Amino acid sequence: MNRSAIASGVKCIDEERRVLLTFKHHLTDPSGRLSSWSGHNCCQWNGLSCDNHTGHIVKMDLRNPYPYIVYDVEWDFVDYQRSCLSGKINPSLLSIKHLYYLDLSWNDFQGIHIPNFLGNLTSLRYLNLSYASFSGEILSKTLSWLSRLSSLKYLNLGGVDLRKAGVSWLHYVNMLPSLLELHLSACRIHSNQLPLSLPTLNFTSLSVLDMSEFFFNSSIPSWFSNLTSLKTLDLYGSTFVGPIPNDFSSFKNLEHLDLSGNQLEGQIPKLIGNFCTLKTLSLAENLFEKEVIRDVLNGLTDCSNSRLESLDLSLILLNYELPASIGKLHKLQYLTLQGNSFLGSIPESIGNLSSLKELTLSSNHLNGSIPESLGQLSELVHLDLSHNLWEGSLTEFHFINLTKLDSFGVSTDRPMPLIFNVTYDLVPPFKLRQIHIENCLVGDAFLVWLQSQTELFEVTLSGTGISGIPEDWLLKISPQLMILDLSNNQIQGKLPFQSKFPQLFILDLSRNRFSKSIPINFGQLMPNLESLSLSDNHLDGTIPPSICEMQYMWILSLRNNQFFGEFPRAWSLWGKISVVDVSENNLSGNIPSSKGIPSSLVILKMSNNNFGGKIPSSLQNCSLLSRIDLGGNNLSGNLPSWIGSMVTLHILQLRPNSFSGHIPKHLCNLVNLHVLDLAHNNLSGTIPKCLDKLGSEDSSDWDVYNYDERTTIVSKGRDLEYGSSNVDLVKGIDLSLNNLEGEIHQEISSLIELSILNLSMNHLHGKIPTNIGNMSSLETLDLSHNHLLGEIPQSLSTLNYLNHLNLSYNNFSGRIPSGDQLQTLTDPSIYEGNPSLCGFPLSTKCPGDDKPTTSGNVPVEDNDEDDNKKLGLYVSIVFGFITGFWGVCGTLLVMKLWRYAYFRFFDNIKEKIIVGIAVKVARFRKRNL
Incomplete structure (x- = not known):
């Protein structure tokens, strides 16, 4: 108006x-x-x-x-x-x-074409059509309408798909001489639509260029440097590669620069014009050398009158101490350094940043005590110190002047927790909306402190040692609470929910000591809940049917409790559910399917209960299923052949149950399957030859956000538990303790990535495949308690990763092969029950092993021949060492470039492993908070 x-x-x-x-x-x-x-x-x-x-x-x-x-x-x-x-x-x-002035942004025009008559609105100086669900297809034919808007100063086509526009989009934009701002975020322009050079450039008065969120995979075009009037350049997430053009030093007026989310490397042109003019700078998520970023920091802090307000250097794997000079950036309001490997402590000079509003130092290697000078940052709104190596304690002095604090996060990855040491009479000077504390001891005084925080909508107090939570406080914040995580504590008693939580969408109370049953009206109390984890508690009773009324449910984890009775039959009402984990309870009856099974399932875990009956056929409608674990039940019947149509399966675990019949050949269609566990059943018949097709396609598994998955796999003779971050690394087949017969087919040796093969306790006969040595990744091999015979193949000795072997109780004969890895398996029990075997590590010697070796009984020629053989062996070993050493290390010493690349490679690998998990957490919080 x-x-x-x-x-x-x-x-x-x-x-x-x-x-x-x-x-x-x-x-x-x-x-x-x-x-x-x-x-x-x-x-x-x-x-x-x-x-x-x-x-x-x-x-x-x-x-x-x-x-x-x-x-x-x-x-x-x-x-x-x-x-x-x-x-x-x-x-x-x-x-x-x-x-x-025309702004239609953020509406939903449902894919209609951008009307080309807009080009007749020749008075337009401002046009914003961004994120309004317009189709860009018409632009490939009639983009010329844009060139008629000669007075246009502002153009925003963000979110419009320009892939079919070819290079014409740039041709017509180049005909707008008055253009001052050009916003093309997420327009899906590819590298072949962005020429590296232009003969003429007409919009040289441009002050704002936003080409973020593209998929260029090319170098930054050189004509960018001709836009010398630029004040804002946003190239976030456009996958530009290589070095920044040297001509970027021409940007003398640049105030806002965002190069984050690319693959840029090499040097940064000197001061990119002049660091001292910058107000915002983001170099996050690139491949710059650490020394380059150190130079940037020095250049910024050397400005006598720095204008910098925002600095983001996150996710670049920086591994040095924070410089004390950072306290010189007096106008800094936003400092983001998460997901690096910064060392040492926070410099006391941080207290000089009196304008600071946001400080994010999460997921680093910072250690020592947190300085009390943080308490002087009176403008601070967001403070995140989580996932570091803090020690010592936090007191009221750390918060004394933080009157505007809105969001606070802290956690330590040290074995000894950080102590939250506040006094009972402390009334915090702020009203938080988000609090995130992990692996810190908080004490009873903290709970009193917490009750003053009545405006919270996100609460995470995980691993804080609390044994209770004030129900009256929960009642105060329940209307606006959206996230509640009280996991990994010692909270006892019944679930603390007496009122409605209308906004709650994540609830995690796992790994506590809650008992009693879930309230009958639980579904009505939390109608918008998306993720519910009550795993690893002492809850009992039946699962209330009202839980199926949570129509937005995405993750349900009730693992490791004492629930009994049947699983709710109305679970088909969950239209978005991805994870159902009710393993390790006392549930019984059949797996409910009369009303259907949610077709959106990705992970289904119902193991270690008392379910009976058959696998419900409606499960085949779940076209997204990636992991199924129905083991440890009383399921029976034949394995249905339709399982072979579930091509998205990565893990199938059905041990132990009472399945019978043959292993269906249709299972060989599961080209993404990397764990097949059918052990401890009554399966008969032969092993299908086509099992060598399993896992032949290495597609990535589903990553279900915020699900603390645990998968138990029998490996190396014991139960090993894997989390969601490493279960994809396991590739195994376990068909043990069945009634299988026939031979082990040679084809199985082509599974070169298989790490676990267990065929023990069956009725298999014949020989071990001679080319079993091709299975170069094998770590566990158990063929015990069968009727296998013949010699153990010599190729077995080439399995360099084999650390668990069991060939006992068969009919093997001859000498046990020798080899470097086999020599480490010294327990003779792995071969017992094979009376015709001989050689190390058995006490039974093979024929010829007792041949005399003294010179009195052996001809001199034989001694000389043995000595010559030994000499030849030693010479071969020395020569092999010299050849191997100089073939690799010698080359590295001589070739300087190769040497740098070699050691940089291992250095980068080391750092990526260290920070990989922390970076993933940081990215998740940035994306969802």
């Missing part, structure tokens, strides 16, 4: 009013945003502005008031969707001839 027009009594042109009503008629407006478009004076209608003198409509701002904001956890998709305008852009808009 144009208030000045109203004050001056200006009324709109009647013809334009009728045009606007026609325009409105073709739009869909579910929230009534255009309800004010009635009456005679259109200058008073929402979203419109008139010229104060002529009454002509000059501005139309119909931007959705609920745009998606990445870091806003309170953003509501329902509010956004209800506020979206949709429908048709009527050509009557052309009658608004004086329109210079």
Whole structure:
């Protein structure tokens, strides 16, 4: 609404009013945003502005008031969707001839083409069509309409798919000489649509260029450096590679530079014009050398009057101490250094950053005590110190002046926890909305301290040693609470829920001592819950049917409790469920399928219960299933052949049960399967030859966010537990303790990535495949308790990773092969029950092993021959060592370039392993908070 027009009594042109009503008629407006478009004076209608003198409509701002904001956890998709305008852009808009401002962003025009008549609105100086679900296909044919807007100063086509526009998009943009701002974020332009050079560049007055979130995979075009008037350059997440062009030093006026999320490397052109002009700088997630970033930091802190307000150097694997000079950046408001390997402590000079609003130091190797000077940052709103190596304690002095603190996170990865040492009478000077504390001892005084925080919508207190949580405090925050994580504590008693939590979407109470049953009305208390983890407690009773009323449920983990009775039959109501884990309980009955099984399932774990009956056939409708564990039940019947159609399966565990019949050949269709465990059943028949097809395609497994998965796999003769981060590394087949017969087919030797093969306790006969040595990744091989015979293949000695072997109780004969790895397996029990075997490590010697070796009984020629053989062996060993050493190390010593690359490779590998998990956590919090 144009208030000045109203004050001056200006009324709109009647013809334009009728045009606007026609325009409105073709739009869909579910929230009534255009309800004010009635009456005679259109200058008073929402979203419109008139010229104060002529009454002509000059501005139309119909931007959705609920745009998606990445870091806003309170953003509501329902509010956004209800506020979206949709429908048709009527050509009557052309009658608004004086329109210079048009904003239709963040609406939902459901893929309609951008109308080319917009090019006739020649008065336009501002055009924003971003993220409004327009189709860009029409642009490939009629993009010329854009060139007619010669007065255009601002153009935003963010989110419009320009892939089919070829290079013409740039040709027509280049015909806009008045253009000052160009926003093309996430337009899907590829490298072949972005020429590295341009003969002429007309929009040299450009001050803002946003080409973020592309997929270029090419170097930065050299013509960028001709945009010498640039004040803002945003290339975030566009996968540019290689060095930054040296010509970038021409940016003398640059104030905002974002190069994050690329693969840039090498040097950074000297000061990129002048570091001292920069207000925001982000170099995060690139491949710059550590020394380069150190130079950047020095250059920034050397500015006598630094203007820097925001600095992001996260995820670059920096591994040195934070310089004390960082305290010179007095105007700094946002400092993000997460996901690196910074060492040492936080410099005391951090307290000099009096303007600081956000400080993120998470996922580093910072250690020592947290300095009390942090308590002087009176403007601080967000403080994240999580996932470091802190020691000592936090006291009230760390928070004394943090009156504006809104979000606080701290955790330590040290065995000895950080102590949260506040006094009972302390009233915090702030009102937090987010608190995230892990692996810190907080004490009873903290719970008193916590009760003053009544505006929280996210609470994580994991591994803090608390034994209870004040129910009256939970009642105070329940209306706005969205995330509650009290995992890994010692909280006892019943679940602390007496009231409704209408906004809660993540609840994690796992690894506590909760007992009793889940409230019957649990589903009504938390209608919007998406993730529920109550695993590793002492809960009992039945699972209430009301839990199926949580229609947004995504993850359900009730693992390792004492639930009994049947699983709720209405679980088919979960339309979005990805994970159901009810393993290690006392549930019984059949797996419910009468009402269907949720087709959205990715992980299904129901192991170690008392389920009976058959595998329900409706499970085959779950086309996304990646992991199935139904072991440790009383399931029976034949293995259904339709399992072979579930091509997304990566893990199938059915041990132990009472399955019978043959192993269906259809299982060989599971080309993504890397763990097949059918052990401890009553399966008969032969092993299918085609099992060598298992896991032949190495596609990545599903990564279900925020699910603490645990998978138990029998390996190396014992149960080993794997988490979601490393279970994909295991590749195994276990068919042990069945009634299988026939031979071990040679084809199985082609599974060169298999690490576990257990065929023990069957009725297999014949020989071990001679080329079993091809299975170069094998770590566990158990063929015991069968009827196998013949000699053990010599190729077995080439399995360099083999550390668990059991060939006992068969009919093997002859000498046990020798080899470096086999020589480490010294337990004779792995060969017992084979009376015709001989050689190390058995006490039974092979024929010829007792041949005399003394010189009195052996001809001199034989002694000389033995000595010659030994000499030849020693010479071969020495020669082999010299050849191997100089073939690798010698080359590295001589070839300087190779030497640097070799050691840099292992250095990078080491650092990536150390910070990999921390980086993943940091990325998740950045994406979802």
